[in-house]
Amino acid sequence: MAGSVNKVILVGNLGRDPEIRTLNSGERVANLSLATSETWRDKASGERKEKTEWHRVVIFNDNIVKVCENYLKKGSTVYVEGQLQTRKWTDQQGVEKYSTEVVIQKFKGELTMLGGRGDGGGMSRGGGDDDYSSGFSTGGANKPSGPRESYDLNDDIPF
Amino acid sequence: MAGSVNKVILVGNLGRDPEIRTLNSGERVANLSLATSETWRDKASGERKEKTEWHRVVIFNDNIVKVCENYLKKGSTVYVEGQLQTRKWTDQQGVEKYSTEVVIQKFKGELTMLGGRGDGGGMSRGGGDDDYSSGFSTGGANKPSGPRESYDLNDDIPF
Amino acid sequence: MAGSVNKVILVGNLGRDPEIRTLNSGERVANLSLATSETWRDKASGERKEKTEWHRVVIFNDNIVKVCENYLKKGSTVYVEGQLQTRKWTDQQGVEKYSTEVVIQKFKGELTMLGGRGDGGGMSRGGGDDDYSSGFSTGGANKPSGPRESYDLNDDIPF
Amino acid sequence: MAGSVNKVILVGNLGRDPEIRTLNSGERVANLSLATSETWRDKASGERKEKTEWHRVVIFNDNIVKVCENYLKKGSTVYVEGQLQTRKWTDQQGVEKYSTEVVIQKFKGELTMLGGRGDGGGMSRGGGDDDYSSGFSTGGANKPSGPRESYDLNDDIPF
DNA sequence: TTTT
């Protein structure tokens, strides 16, 4: 295929605390229940209405799992960037079901804390790590070394 | 809620021709089956692997429905920008099911043709309209009246 | 051209209060100075570093101009979605300059309030309007007439 | 700062072949000149109009630099995801200038080939690498190992 | 079910 893009961008609030589990492989996974809402005024009745959409976010990136564990809770506002993925599973009655999730892979996607009620006050990020971050953002990288401040090309002119 | 964002960006190919239906309200709706693929080389075996994700795109914007009708077909490459929306429905056995879709609302979202095998050659967009467009892009338009809560199609099954 | 996309997504804080001006046409324009920051730990020195990028956001959508006027101030956190646009202008010495801006057109782009220090407390949106909104989001609106080619502000300098 | 986001998404065509240079550090950098266009019908005159925006894209990720070198040329259509960055420089007359660029960092951003006239036919990506890719997409990762196909949580239910 |  000549290239494709699968990207989801959400800003919303957690409906409950993150759930973190350990797979048989030892790998940790975080699950978030994230709400986005729209409000509008109904043209006919003049009433204000609201509709909330709930998103299931699944995180396989361990740096981001740690942020979920240490900083997020019910009510936290987050920016999430991931991929749409539909998973098939079978319930206890043997019925096939589908679940569509926003997945933050090990090497793809981001999560950035944006504050909100759930934040326990402090914004300090905890020390001792060598992560690259955009504020409380986490993701994308492996062992980055910071943004580029300048580079030595002197024949660059705006075009 | 202090503002939220719900945005999906996809670039992929149509798995079949667009399906266009007319609702009881007279409103037209287009459905796209859009594939995005990832390929990678397996570290262990060294083999090239591929995984395809299928997305159900539902379009309520009539300008975009017209583009689907006139220009898109199986194999077309498109850029789609919409919202994630999960819809509950009941199948013929009375079982509740959920379908998560990428929705292009009447007044939100975009679709841009990017070529691909399915394009029947001509790129001319048809005249006589006064639409704003970015290339073959369509969207962003007028007179919003709130998000869609439900629509009366009962033959929709997750795919 | 077979379709193109020009989209900028920013979440950051205002460095100063919004500036709102009226063009000769009577149209109002809001300018925001928006900061995004990245922090990282320097691999060599182990020090925490930060780099801030300043973005000039220019808003031609009057609903969003009103939100800027009524709700935003220095310190506010906002989500902004617009287009990249580079404008050429001539300074008082007759030197040609270029300014690249994130533009929210009349019929394209969004702004969503996400809280932050600058918010004067209340989140109430003001009544009497029939706007469609996603939280405090505003945008996506009607009756487009083409992109903006130039506007008559001659005191604009890159910042 | 409580987290920020700085993201640019472009789909357009290259106005010329990629320029690739080597910095004093030995690091390679690719520069792309990318066009995005909008067309619209003027309401007054009824004429079709077009406006093209040119974007300077700067790439520090070596995997993506290789894709530019081997597969892209004048006319190629690409999807680019990067960060907005403004760089100050001094021209030969000693005048300070600013250049705003879309930067694909070493560990951030993506480039995906979408075809277009410039593509020399072959889509084969060259072998012997262990890169993760989405079609011809490149970026984001370091040593990824492919998308997740399934995971062993059996208590997952749609919510 | 697409695409390469």
Place this chain on the structure above:
DNA sequence: TTTT
């Protein structure tokens, strides 16, 4: 300077 691209593309249709």
